Amino acid sequence: xxxxxxxxxxxxxxxxxxxxxxxxxxxxxxxxxxxxxxxxxxxxxxxxxxxxxxxxxxxxxxxxxxxxxxxxxxxxxxxxxxxxxxxxxxxxxxxxxxxxxxxxxxxxxxxxxxxxxxxxxxxxxxxxxxxxxx
Amino acid sequence: xxxxxxxxxxxxxxxxxxxxxxxxxxxxxxxxxxxxxxxxxxxxxxxxxxxxxxxxxxxxxxxxxxxxxxxxxxxxxxxxxxxxxxxxxxxxxxxxxxxxxxxxxxxxxxxxxxxxxxxxxxxxxxxxxxxxxxxxxxxxxxxxxxxxxxxxxxxxxxxxxxxxxxxxxxxxxxxxxxxxxxxxxxxxxxxxxxxxxxxxxxxxxxxxxxxxxxxxxxxxxxxxxxxxxxxxxxxxxxxxxxxxxxxxxxxxxxxxxxxxxxxxxxxxxxxxxxxxxxxxxxxxxxxxxxxxxxxxxxxxxxxxxxxxxxxxxxxxxxxxxxxxxxxxxxxxxxxxxxxxxxxxxxxxxxxxxxxxxxxxxxxxxxxxxxxxxxxxxxxxxxxxxxxxx
Numbered sequence: 001x002x003x004x005x006x007x008x009x010x011x012x013x014x015x016x017x018x019x020x021x022x023x024x025x026x027x028x029x030x031x032x033x034x035x036x037x038x039x040x041x042x043x044x045x046x047x048x049x050x051x052x053x054x055x056x057x058x059x060x061x062x063x064x065x066x067x068x069x070x071x072x073x074x075x076x077x078x079x080x081x082x083x084x085x086x087x088x089x090x091x092x093x094x095x096x097x098x099x100x101x102x103x104x105x106x107x108x109x110x111x112x113x114x115x116x117x118x119x120x121x122x123x124x125x126x127x128x129x130x131x132x133x134x
Numbered sequence: 135x136x137x138x139x140x141x142x143x144x145x146x147x148x149x150x151x152x153x154x155x156x157x158x159x160x161x162x163x164x165x166x167x168x169x170x171x172x173x174x175x176x177x178x179x180x181x182x183x184x185x186x187x188x189x190x191x192x193x194x195x196x197x198x199x200x201x202x203x204x205x206x207x208x209x210x211x212x213x214x215x216x217x218x219x220x221x222x223x224x225x226x227x228x229x230x231x232x233x234x235x236x237x238x239x240x241x242x243x244x245x246x247x248x249x250x251x252x253x254x255x256x257x258x259x260x261x262x263x264x265x266x267x268x269x270x271x272x273x274x275x276x277x278x279x280x281x282x283x284x285x286x287x288x289x290x291x292x293x294x295x296x297x298x299x300x301x302x303x304x305x306x307x308x309x310x311x312x313x314x315x316x317x318x319x320x321x322x323x324x325x326x327x328x329x330x331x332x333x334x335x336x337x338x339x340x341x342x343x344x345x346x347x348x349x350x351x352x353x354x355x356x357x358x359x360x361x362x363x364x365x366x367x368x369x370x371x372x373x374x375x376x377x378x379x380x381x382x383x384x385x386x387x388x389x390x391x392x393x394x395x396x397x398x399x400x401x402x403x404x405x406x407x408x409x410x411x412x413x414x415x416x417x418x419x420x421x422x423x424x425x426x427x428x429x430x431x432x433x434x435x436x437x438x439x440x441x442x443x444x445x446x447x448x449x450x451x452x453x454x455x456x457x458x459x460x461x462x463x464x465x466x467x468x469x470x471x472x473x474x475x476x477x478x479x480x481x482x483x484x485x486x487x488x489x490x491x492x493x494x495x496x497x498x499x500x501x502x503x504x505x506x507x508x509x510x511x512x513x514x515x516x517x518x519x520x521x522x523x
Contacts, residue, residue: 041266064289065289069275071335074272127273
């Protein structure tokens with residue numbers, strides 16, 4: 001991931017990005033609904049409530065969809081070769097985007113169990129990534 | 135509340151489009167837009183002085199000023215490729231409500247020709263500024279938009295057993311239609327093996343599962359059904375129209391194997407008083423083969439999950455039971471970025487019987503189903519001949 005496009009942090013996601021510096025995964029929860037939501041934003045996308053709590057997440061999930069990119073997408077380098085982009089349903093019930101490492105891209109499949117790993121960014125934040133569960 | 139309906143209140147009276155086998159057009163920007171408006175008005179037997187409404191995917195005042203008109207109805211809805219179906223819906227509602235009498239809608243984009251041009255094609259680029267997509271999707275390198283559709287295809291395959299061969303059949307049948315259209319970008323027949331052997335782009339989608347990048351433009355003219363009957367061409371009635379937006383980013387789509395077409399499709403059919411088995415022609419937005427397959431299921435031409443088996447016998451191609459994308463589609467005819475206008479233009483021409491070698495025998499009902507964004511916004515327009523009124 002030599003040419004990784006680093007994500008611009010929004011104000012609403014500051015607690016998420018701060019936690020990544022400690023390699024900790026936190027999710028925004030709506031206090032009124034008592035449910036997590038994704039992506040971080042100013043109000044709960046179910047009730048528009050703005051009482052938002054940040055709670056630790058297990059980092060475990062299941063691949064919901066997967067696509068191997070055979071030509072480089074945004075911020076990627078052709079020299080890195082094909083890589084897999086996945087949607088992961090986290091155990092807490094939200095869906096996030098990721099790449100899966102530590103296995104061949106073509107071995108990643110829908111239904112595969114994965115766990116969170118972290119890729120360092122230039123400013124000390126970390127990017128959420130995944131690896132197969134043992 | 136009394137039941138309101140747009141059924142047969144308005145009609146498409148004129149159409150035009152422009153595309154080239156080279157993929158490149160001579161005109162671009164406003165000049166191309168004006169050419170399309172002029173041609174669609176001539177097709178309708180109307181002049182610019184008749185126009186009092188403008189639909190444009192973006193800022194309508196710019197094109198209105200350029201055309202030298204002062205419309206009392208403007209619609210700048212921009213949902214990507216489905217914008218033009220939504221424009222028809224809104225124009226039909228405006229005409230039915232008496233807000234205006236004659237609406238022109240226009241679209242032009244020249245991504246291929248713009249490559250050799252200093253100042254671009256005259257349409258603004260994406261909005262700058264903070265954007266959840268940059269924060270939560272882009273860092274993962276998903277190729278856009280094809281990567282998003284590839285994720286949907288992967289999900290459909292895992293959930294329903296859909297195969298690459300079945301998706302390829304859609305590209306094969308669409309190319310068969312394109313071979314009958316002298317203006318299509320690609321006309322050489324292809325096989326399922328050709329599709330599977332074309333370079334993988336974002337698995338499971340191959341190059342020939344993906345739409346073209348070409349220049350292209352088109353326009354429509356709409357007026358009341360009553361006024362349309364006195365114009366140059368047989369009116370094509372707007373029998374039903376409905377829209378539904380599901381999400382903006384692919385990672386926010388709840389079920390990647392089911393689109394908002396399950397809302398817009400049945401709503402438009404209900405308004406039109408028709409069922410899928412009465413449809414003679416489906417113009418279903420084919421940005422990718424998976425896109426078209428999802429439309430077949432979500433509009434009710436077959437059950438959810440059965441799209442793959444449904445297309446296997448080639449029924450979408452010439453002579454088949456459900457002619458789809460008879461101009462050659464976004465896969466083989468043209469795809470300038472927002473293809474929805476071409477769905478409408480071909481549907482109108484087919485209903486008028488103007489399509490020559492690719493003419494469907496005496497169609498009465500055609501559906502133009504637009505898809506915008508990354509399976510984000512679906513808009514379904516049911517069109518019919520006078521006989522369907």
